[in-house]
Amino acid sequence: MKKHYRSEKNCLNCDTIVPDKYCPSCGQENLELRENFLHLVLHSVGHYFHFESKFATSIIPLLTRPGYLTKEYFAGKRASHLNPVSMYIFISILFFFLFTANSNSNKKDIIKENAAEENAISKEDAETLKNIVGNTVSEKAGDYTYSLLDNAQAITDSTGNSSKVNTNAAPTTAEGKKSSLTLGGDNAITNSVQTKLRKVMDDDLSSELFKNKLVSHLPKMMFILLPLFALILKLVNYRSKKFYVEHLIYSIHVHSFLFLFGSFLIILDWMLPFMDDWIQLFGVAAILWYIYRSMRNIYSSSRWRTVYKFSLLAFAYSLLMLLSGAIVVVATLYTM
Template identity: 60%
Template structure:
């Protein structure tokens, strides 16, 4: 259907004088404001199919022609394809939606599904707090900052709090029963030995004998936290939930690092960093789109799921190699050499970022 264009030549959006049907400054079409419903509907459908055609023109070569979109982008042929960043965001949203479809539940849903685990966790935290207070009281009593009478009174309160937790398997949150202080100091307080003073060197300066104590403390803390999460069903589910939620952010951060590695392994290349970055975006877009297809096929053909993932690994490796040949125009063996350098460096980055995310997630559950 024919479009109705305005006779006035001023752009209604930016005020620039128009020569033709589109504004040369902002690109707005100079259409009549008062269109009937049919014209409005057809105009909207036309924009939709224009996006669809750009999507089709981008997805097909992304699958069938490794490196083609990157070459087209830097050849200046950009209007007929999706913007690389927009395409990556669209595909990554699709991939992570499918990836988490069966496993990702919001935190509120997890807590509602595990009320017993939530209650057990709260009780464990309460016992831990009681233990920490008991240790603090013991330490102050040993160095004389608290009298034996005050310490015994506090021990009695803590004992009653623990008894309230144990009583008939119920949690008494409304009050702690206070009784008279104990007449004797607990055995733990009398048997506890003061910490040994560090040894001194010849100049009278003290030093710590256990040189690896800081590392041991960190490793012990990590081991304790990991064991705590693994032993608690609720914390384990929350840990998996948060870990999956961090994956899109990690991959988005790794994109420019992938491009940086490409720049380093192609130092003799005249390409700018942004060219490596656009190539990196296209490669990750293909990997996410192909993985999305494999997820769907795995749902439809569950008996082939293991074979599909082996197929995915093989195709992905071939795609990266083939796209590097097309973009960097190196010889076959030089491309293989660069490919292995890229694979090795990127694997280290993935491992380090994965460990950082796991540790950060452990301490935020």
């Protein structure tokens, strides 16, 4: 949208003379004060995310040229592209929105299927009960009921030791359950987690909802792992003279790609649900190639040296993800 600049050359913020569009002292743009609502909203959003010309020059290279934005950033060409942190925030918001929508959609489908199954079972049981009642109720129903009660009392009197057997069996069963719960150790926390997990997994609905809620926490976990990813990069490239902040900027660009590419995969999966397995396979292959290629462009190592560093990075990062995942699993169990 075209901007409307003031004809006056004084800055309204600091009263400095403005020779062009921006104040040379405070940097405020010399725009007209009276704007319509649409222009105000678009200008505010565009100013916050730097959409005007930087969006295309940042997003397209992020997807198609691994490591390019990081090299441009440290070459001093920063005004031509989105700020790494701002870009990361915008892309992560988009990804979280799509990811949450996808998780909620799956949750609703699960609840609907479970409700339909319960209704179907209830109708079937009702029909069976109706047939049984219709076939068995007769004029002699009262006499037949009393006969059953008399027979039951006779059996109880003739087998007086049966209650004793059942009484002795109960502690044995409880003891067996107790021993099975303590197989993982005598730690009370471990036993509590095992019991909670077994209870959730025994119920189909709770199991599916637990899995969906667990998956919904994974993007949040990436926020915590981002600086750790940069630390692993610094350790893997210990001979490099790069500072930690350089590894961090590269990590931000890599995770921005992961979020943006993941958003496209979610949309593609919505459009082509019958190709879900192929989409996931393509996504994994593309991500592995992107990280390998970006590492080679940033750290200028040989092909096999890059493969070696990539393997170390993947191993260490996987361990961190497993540890973080275990923490998230426990937290999810006790927040359902």
